[in-house]
Amino acid sequence: MLFQSRHPLESKIGSGSSIRAVDHLEIPRSVAIATVLSHPDETAAVVAGFAAAGDLVMRNVAPGEWLVLSHIERSDSLERRLSGLLTDIADVVDQSEGRVLLRLSGPNVRRILAKGVAIDLDPSAFAIGQSVNLRCGHIAVNFARSGENEFELVVMRSFAESLLEDLLLMGREFDLSYGFSGGLADPD
Amino acid sequence: MASLIHCPHCGIRPKEEFTVRGDASLVRPEPDASDEAWHEYVHIRANPRGRTREHWQHLYGCRRFLVVERDTVTHEVYSVTDGAAAARGGSR
Numbered sequence: 048m049l050f051q052s053r054h055p056l057e058s059k060i061g062s063g064s065s066i067r068a069v070d071h072l073e074i075p076r077s078v079a080i081a082t083v084l085s086h087p088d089e090t091a092a093v094v095a096g097f098a099a100a101g102d103l104v105m106r107n108v109a110p111g112e113w114l115v116l117s118h119i120e121r122s123d124s125l126e127r128r129l130s131g132l133l134t135d136i137a138d139v140v141d142q143s144e145g146r147v148l149l150r151l152s153g154p155n156v157r158r159i160l161a162k163g164v165a166i167d168l169d170p171s172a173f174a175i176g177q178s179v180n181l182r183c184g185h186i187a188v189n190f191a192r193s194g195e196n197e198f199e200l201v202v203m204r205s206f207a208e209s210l211l212e213d214l215l216l217m218g219r220e221f222d223l224s225y226g227f228s229g230g231l232a233d234p235d
Numbered sequence: 236m237a238s239l240i241h242c243p244h245c246g247i248r249p250k251e252e253f254t255v256r257g258d259a260s261l262v263r264p265e266p267d268a269s270d271e272a273w274h275e276y277v278h279i280r281a282n283p284r285g286r287t288r289e290h291w292q293h294l295y296g297c298r299r300f301l302v303v304e305r306d307t308v309t310h311e312v313y314s315v316t317d318g319a320a321a322a323r324g325g326s327r
């Protein structure tokens with residue numbers, strides 16, 4: 048049987064905005080995402096495991112719980128690699144089809160986000176690489192600062208359309224543009 | 236109601252990110268305790284004016300249960316502790 052992977056926002060976004068504005072909402076097409084849940088008292092060992100792997104993007108969810116993102120790996124290989132890396136100290140579950148990544152960037156990004164997010168977004172208060180779970184409007188998201196003026200939101204699949212609509216409304220004042228990016232080549 | 240809660244894991248957040256899960260000062264009776272003791276524990280609640288101790292869950296953040304000590308009159312928050320840590324500390 049042949050399975051086709053279809054992005055949850057496919058019908059909503061299509062080819063995206065015709066003109067790219069300075070403030071842009073980018074939806075990377077294929078991102079491998081896994082949840083990692085540390086066994087009791089193994090948190091430090093898990094963090095050390097991540098550091099040893101080097102190339103993994105870790106997002107804080109709660110004490111002993113993370114989302115791990117990879118833009119270069121396929122979901123099955125990420126899950127396999129993490130499971131091997133964290134044998135007996137953490138549980139790993141692939142979430143690539145269950146979560147959606149949205150990336151918001153541009154000079155006005157903080158003013159856009161301030162309409163839905165209640166944390167201090169000042170560069171001195173929320174450093175590059177920092178991540179937390181929070182509420183954006185009425186939706187729970189994992190939120191991270193991924194660059195100087197760039198933030199990434201990871202949301203559960205079924206909330207992705209709502210969150211997209213909310214973000215576009217929040218960004219309308221700045222003509223926020225949007226569209227898909229990337230996509231891995233087929234394996235064969 | 237106290238509008239800003241300092242979650243020990245996530246930082247300062249608005250109360251809208253939390254759900255209040257009730258009195259944290261109650262002690263669960265022994266299984267063979269009297270019906271009166273269980274009735275008290277399950278159904279009877281004071282509605283105190285002043286300092287209270289409650290379970291709050293950070294539903295939109297870390298999803299942990301927290302013990303929040305706050306004042307129902309002044310809205311002042313005295314302390315926020317992780318529920319597991321509070322239970323280990325045995326501070327009831």
Ligand SMILES: [Zn+2]
Binds near residue numbers: 243244246293297299
């Ligand atoms: Zn929290």
